[in-house]
Amino acid sequence: MGNLDLDQMDSVQFDVLKEIGNIGAGNATTALSKLIRSKVDMRVPKVELLGFQELPEIVGGAETVVVGILVTLEGDINGMMMFMMEQNCAKKVVNILMGMQTEEAEKTEEIEFDEMSLSALQEIGNIIAGAYLSSLSSLTSLLITESVPYLSIDMAGAILSVPAIEFGKLGDKALLIQSQFLEDSVELNGYFILIPTLESYGKILSSLGL
Amino acid sequence: MGKMITVGMADLKVCRAPDNLTTLGLGSCVGVALYDPATMVSGMLHCMLPDSKRITNQQNIAKFADTGLDELVRQMMSIGAMRSRLVAKIAGGAQMFAFSSGNDMMRVGDRNVEAVKAKLMQMRIRILAEDTGKNYGRTIEFYSETGKLLIKSVGKEKKYI
Helix, strand or coil: CCCCCHHHHCEEEEEEEEHHHHHCCCCCHHHHHHCCCCCCECCEEEEEEEEECCCCHHCCCCCCCCEEEEEEEEEEEHHHEEEEEEEEHHHHHHHHHHHCHHHHHHCCCCCCCCCHHHHHHHHHHHHHHHHHHHHHHHHHHHCCCECCEHHHHHEEEHHHHHHHHHHCCCEEEEEEEEEEECCCCCCEEEEEEEEEEEHHHHHHHCCCCC | CEEEEEEECCEEEEEECCEEEEEEEEEEEEEEEEEEECCEEEEEEEEEECCCCCCCCCCCHHHHHHHHHHHHHHHHCCCCCCCCHHEEEEECCCCCCCCCCHHHHHHHHHHHHHHHHHHHHHHHCEEEEECCCCCCEEEEEEEEEEEEEEEECCCCCEEEC
16 A cells, blocks of 8 residues: 555545544544643534535535635644634633633624633644544554644635645645534634645555555 | 635636626635636636645645646636636745744745745746735635635725725
8 A cells, every 4th residue: 555546546545544543533523622621522524525616515615714724744644733712712712712602602792802712722733633532643643743833813715725736746636624613602613724745645555554 | 796716725717797706715825816808718726735746645735836837727728718818826834823933834824825936937827916824823715806805804994906
């Protein structure tokens, strides 16, 4: 299993990547739950292989403003990983983290992020990505080191162009994991995009005996 | 007023006036609008990568600056554009995340812009205006009747180039 063509992946390989995504998202949810000190439920994540055209549609179109948090990966696995949230979801999480009541957080309408919220967001991204990657690392016994998180708030199309370009080097599709979190009544949507380089895909799969 | 035709990511489209072209949320990708002022034939490319020769999977030619521009010109000529009259306006190629390290993977926006410019120069197509680089996304709309390119970004004034 040296090379992998995302467009012609067999169902076993796809299931394995899907399962990795599920486990990673599960761990990330636990981390998020600890962080905001309240119970967070997670729906079964949706794992999809999407064409570039469809990619921004999952968040309501290329012009929807989203928060993207990106870390680059080094070690046995190279590439990057992105965690993306819709702007209002990100605001809710920040508000909960900063101790605002849930109802209050629901009501907050202005979505300006001040410096404090931005660094909180960055930290959330760090923790979520860290939890996701550590589960991937222990599952595959591969060493993964991550960079500091980089944050960007912009149109979904523009944010997604970064992972899309990396996937573009491999094929015409991107692997996306959508997880939905529920914190009491507040619904939060988060998306994970793991973008290993082509060799790293091979390493992940062969470390799992495929 | 013609219709607005949307060009997706790694995609290209051509049209005649009064129809117009748009592509939404350009990040590190580059949007190229080509235009023949005499026949008002326009074309738009939304390319993601600089060079098809370095990539093994090249099925989608609109993904690359080099093959994408060749195909765009070919399609424009097939609906009446004259190659020698073509002019270009380009936008995009931003660096969406502020990476501190000199990681080459992260300079892809710049490299896309460089590749588009090099290809246009090789094809002898003049660039009339550009709005490239920086660190924010752009939506562009090209108006075939006026040859103007509208640029919209989050939290910024609209502008025409």
